[in-house]
Amino acid sequence: MARDEVLIRGGTVVDAHGRRRADVLVAGGLITAVGPDLAAAGHTTLDAEGCIVTPGLVDLHTHLREPGREEAETIETGARAAALGGYTAVVAMPNTDPPIDSAAVVRQVLTLGATAPCEVAVAGAITRQRKGELLAPMAEMAELGVRLFTDDGTGVQDARLMRRAMEYASALGVTLAQHCEDASLAAGGQMHEGEWSSRLGLPGVPAEAEELMVMRDLALSRLTGASIHFLHLSTAGSLALVREAKATGARVTAEVAPHHFTLSDADVAGYDTVFKVNPPLRSGADRRAVKQALADGTVDAIATDHAPHAQEDKEQPFDQAPPGMLGLETALALALTELDLPIEKILALLSWQPAAIAGLGGRHGGPVAPGAPANLAVIDPAATWVVDAAQLASRSRNCPYDGRKLTGRVRHTLLRGEPVVIDGEAQR
Amino acid sequence: MTATVSAPEATPARPRLSMAKPGTRQHLLSIANLGADGIAEVLRLTDMFVEIAERPIPRVPALRGKTVVSLFFEESTRTRLSFEMAAKRLSADTMSFSVSTSAVKKGESLRDTVETIEAMGIDAIVVRHSAAGVPWQVANWTEGASVINAGDGWHEHPTQALLDCYTIRQQRGSLDGLRIAIVGDIRHSRVARSDVLAFTALGAEVTLVAPPTLLPPTLETWPVTVSHQLDAVLPGCDVVYLLRLQRERMQEALLPSLREYTATYGLTRQRAGLLSDQALIMHPGPVNRGVEIAAEVADRFNSVITRQVRNGVAVRMAVLYLLLGSGVDLGA
Numbered sequence: 001m002a003r004d005e006v007l008i009r010g011g012t013v014v015d016a017h018g019r020r021r022a023d024v025l026v027a028g029g030l031i032t033a034v035g036p037d038l039a040a041a042g043h044t045t046l047d048a049e050g051c052i053v054t055p056g057l058v059d060l061h062t063h064l065r066e067p068g069r070e071e072a073e074t075i076e077t078g079a080r081a082a083a084l085g086g087y088t089a090v091v092a093m094p095n096t097d098p099p100i101d102s103a104a105v106v107r108q109v110l111t112l113g114a115t116a117p118c119e120v121a122v123a124g125a126i127t128r129q130r131k132g133e134l135l136a137p138m139a140e141m142a143e144l145g146v147r148l149f150t151d152d153g154t155g156v157q158d159a160r161l162m163r164r165a166m167e168y169a170s171a172l173g174v175t176l177a178q179h180c181e182d183a184s185l186a187a188g189g190q191m192h193e194g195e196w197s198s199r200l201g202l203p204g205v206p207a208e209a210e211e212l213m214v215m216r217d218l219a220l221s222r223l224t225g226a227s228i229h230f231l232h233l234s235t236a237g238s239l240a241l242v243r244e245a246k247a248t249g250a251r252v253t254a255e256v257a258p259h260h261f262t263l264s265d266a267d268v269a270g271y272d273t274v275f276k277v278n279p280p281l282r283s284g285a286d287r288r289a290v291k292q293a294l295a296d297g298t299v300d301a302i303a304t305d306h307a308p309h310a311q312e313d314k315e316q317p318f319d320q321a322p323p324g325m326l327g328l329e330t331a332l333a334l335a336l337t338e339l340d341l342p343i344e345k346i347l348a349l350l351s352w353q354p355a356a357i358a359g360l361g362g363r364h365g366g367p368v369a370p371g372a373p374a375n376l377a378v379i380d381p382a383a384t385w386v387v388d389a390a391q392l393a394s395r396s397r398n399c400p401y402d403g404r405k406l407t408g409r410v411r412h413t414l415l416r417g418e419p420v421v422i423d424g425e426a427q428r
Numbered sequence: 429m430t431a432t433v434s435a436p437e438a439t440p441a442r443p444r445l446s447m448a449k450p451g452t453r454q455h456l457l458s459i460a461n462l463g464a465d466g467i468a469e470v471l472r473l474t475d476m477f478v479e480i481a482e483r484p485i486p487r488v489p490a491l492r493g494k495t496v497v498s499l500f501f502e503e504s505t506r507t508r509l510s511f512e513m514a515a516k517r518l519s520a521d522t523m524s525f526s527v528s529t530s531a532v533k534k535g536e537s538l539r540d541t542v543e544t545i546e547a548m549g550i551d552a553i554v555v556r557h558s559a560a561g562v563p564w565q566v567a568n569w570t571e572g573a574s575v576i577n578a579g580d581g582w583h584e585h586p587t588q589a590l591l592d593c594y595t596i597r598q599q600r601g602s603l604d605g606l607r608i609a610i611v612g613d614i615r616h617s618r619v620a621r622s623d624v625l626a627f628t629a630l631g632a633e634v635t636l637v638a639p640p641t642l643l644p645p646t647l648e649t650w651p652v653t654v655s656h657q658l659d660a661v662l663p664g665c666d667v668v669y670l671l672r673l674q675r676e677r678m679q680e681a682l683l684p685s686l687r688e689y690t691a692t693y694g695l696t697r698q699r700a701g702l703l704s705d706q707a708l709i710m711h712p713g714p715v716n717r718g719v720e721i722a723a724e725v726a727d728r729f730n731s732v733i734t735r736q737v738r739n740g741v742a743v744r745m746a747v748l749y750l751l752l753g754s755g756v757d758l759g760a
Contacts, residue, residue: 198644201560201583271561317559
C-alpha cells in the first residue's frame with residue numbers, strides 16, 4: 001500500500017461529465033479509483049460527507065507580485081492563498097518587476113512555483129517591458145510552456161502592434177489575452193464614470209474605454225484569424241459585443257472577476273481604497289449584465305484578478321492608491337453566494353473551462369477518473385462563514401469583503417495527490 | 429459617529445449635526461450629512477456669532493481648553509485663516525500643519541501623519557486635500573477628534589456652502605423658492621457640489637450653466653436643471669453664483685480658449701445688465717477678474733463677494749461650536 005494513498009470518502013463527484021456519489025482514491029499523484037464505498041483501511045482519509053469533490057479550480061488571472069513586490073505577495077503566500085481557495089493552478093500575470101517578458105524571468109517564476117502548494121503557470125508579456133512598443137520574445141517563452149500572453153495592467157494601445165502580435169502568436173499555438181482599456185479615454189480615471197463618480201467628485205473611466213478595445217480586438221481577430229481572450233470584462237456593452245461575436249463564430253473567450261458580479265460603484269461612496277480596482281466597479285446595471293453573461297454562456301471563466309497591495313500603498317488618498325483587490329480565497333464562495341446557477345455550471349466557470357483556456361487541460365480541470373492527475377478540491381457548498389481579512393493567507397489585506405457572510409467553503413485541496421489543504425487548514 | 433456617505437440618497441437616517449455629547453464625536457464631512465435641519469441649526473447659531481464679531485472684544489470662552497488643528501495639504505489662504513480665526517474667537521488653541529513644513533514630503537504616509545497629530549491630543553482636525561475623500565479617510569483613521577472637511581478635491585466644501593446660504597439668507601431672508609444659477613466649471617468644483625446640496629435642501633431652484641465639458645458626466649439624479657445659455661438664464665435669476673475657472677482647463681481640451689469662455693459664460697458688464705436690480709452676484713474666490721466676471725461687475729454694490737468672506741468666520745465658529753461645544757454660555 002503506497003504511503004501517500006489518500007481516500008476522499010462520502011462526497012459527490014462533479015466534473016464536466018456530470019455528478020455522481022463516489023469515493024475517490026488517490027495514489028502516486030494520480031486518481032486510482034472512483035466509485036462507491038472504496039476500502040478505507042490504512043489510508044489517509046479525508047471526510048467529504050455532504051461535500052462536492054471537483055477538479056481543482058484554475059485561476060486565469062493572479063498577480064503573485066514576485067519578483068519585485070514581495071512585501072505585497074510572494075509566489076509561496078499567493079499559492080497558499082490559492083490552495084485555500086480550492087485552486088490547484090493559477091496563471092501568474094506578467095506585470096512584475098522585472099516583468100515576465102523573457103525566458104529568464106519565466107524560468108525564475110516557474111522555479112519558485114515548482115515547490116508551491118499550487119501549480120504556478122505563467123502568462124508572458126506581449127511586448128517588451130509591457131511598454132506596448134516592441135514584441136516580447138513569445139516563441140522563447142512558449143518553448144518553456146507559456147500558453148497565455150498579455151500586457152495586463154494595461155492594454156496594448158497600438159492597433160498595428162496588436163495585429164502583429166496576433167499574427168505572430170497564431171503560429172505558436174498560444175493565446176493572447178487583452179486588458180481592454182483605451183488609455184486616452186481612461187486617463188486619470190479613479191472609478192467608473194457615472195452617477196457615483198459625478199457625486200463623489202472623482203474622475204471617471206467610462207465603460208466605453210473598455211468597449212472600444214473589445215471592438216478593436218474583435219476586428220483584429222477577424223483580420224488575423226487569431227483567437228483572443230478578454231480579461232476581466234466589466235461592462236454590459238463589452239459582454240454584448242462578445243455575445244454577438246460568439247454567435248457569428250468568432251474565436252473569442254472571456255472572463256469576469258468576482259467583484260464585478262458582487263460589488264458596484266456605489267461601494268466607493270465611503271472612499272475606502274479597498275474598493276479601487278481596474279477595471280473599476282461598475283454600475284448596478286453592469287453588475288446584472290455580468291451575472292446574465294455568466295448564466296447564458298457569454299462568459300467562459302470566472303477569474304480572480306487577485307491583486308495584493310501592501311497596506312501602506314492602499315492607505316493613500318483615493319487618487320494615489322493603486323488599484324486592485326484580493327480574490328483567491330473568496331472567489332468560489334462569492335460565486336456560490338452571489339450567482340443563482342447550478343454548482344456544475346459554477347465549477348465549469350472556475351475549473352475546466354479556464355483550464356482549457358490556459359492550456360492546462362489534461363493536468364487540471366478533470367475529469368475525476370482513474371489515471372487522471374489528482375488535482376482536486378473538496379467543497380462544502382452549504383457551509384457559511386464570515387470573511388475575516390486579518391485571517392487570510394495572502395500577505396496583503398486589501399480584501400473588500402471583510403465581515404461579509406458567505407456560503408460555500410473549501411474543505412480540502414489536493415495537488416498532485418498531496419493534501420495541501422485539510423479541513424480548511426493549509427498543510428504547508 | 430456620523431455616517432460618512434456623501435450622497436443624500438445613501439443616508440436615509442441623516443445623522444444631525446448637534447451639540448457634542450460626551451463620549452461621541454461628530455464630523456462635518458458633507459452637506460448631505462447635515463440635511464435641511466442641520467443647515468438651519470448652523471445658520472441660527474451663525475446669527476449669534478455675527479453679533480459677537482461686532483463686540484469690542486470679539487471673543488468668547490466657549491472652546492477654552494480645546495485644540496483645533498488645521499491640516500492643509502493644498503494651498504489655501506482664506507479658508508485656513510478663516511478657520512483659525514474662528515477657533516481663536518472661541519478661545520480654542522490652534523495648530524497649523526501645511527504640507528510644505530511637514531514630514532509628508534519625507535515619505536511619511538497620510539495615515540502616519542494623521543495618527544501622529546491625533547496622538548498630540550487634539551479635538552478637531554480641519555482637513556483640506558486635493559484628493560476627494562481624504563476627510564473620510566482621516567475620520568476612519570482617528571478615534572477621538574472631530575473631522576471638518578475644508579475642501580476635498582472636486583468633491584465638497586461644506587463650510588463654503590454654509591456661508592453661501594448664510595449670505596443669501598442675510599440678503600433675502602430665505603432661500604425658499606429663490607432661483608439660483610451656478611455658472612462655470614461645475615465638473616471640477618467642490619463648491620458647486622456642496623452648494624447644490626445646500627441650496628436645494630433649503631428650497632432653492634438651482635440651474636447649472638456651463639459648457640458640457642465642464643459639467644459632471646452624469647447629472648440625472650441631481651435636483652437641478654442645466655442650461656448652456658447664460659443669457660437666457662440671467663433675467664430670471666435671484667442669485668448668480670460664478671465659479672473660478674482654472675487656466676489649465678485649456679490643456680485638457682475642455683475649452684478652446686479663455687476668450688471664448690468669457691464671451692459665452694463670463695459675467696461681462698453687458699451681460700450683467702440682464703440681471704434684475706435685486707439679483708445677488710456671488711463668487712467663492714479667488715476671483716479671476718476679466719475671465720468669469722468683469723472687474724467692474726465684481727465690485728458692483730449688489731455683489732456680496734466680500735460679505736461672503738466676512739460671514740465665513742462666523743459660520744465656521746458655529747460649526748466648531750456645534751461639533752466641540754462644551755455648553756458654555758455664549759453670553760459669558
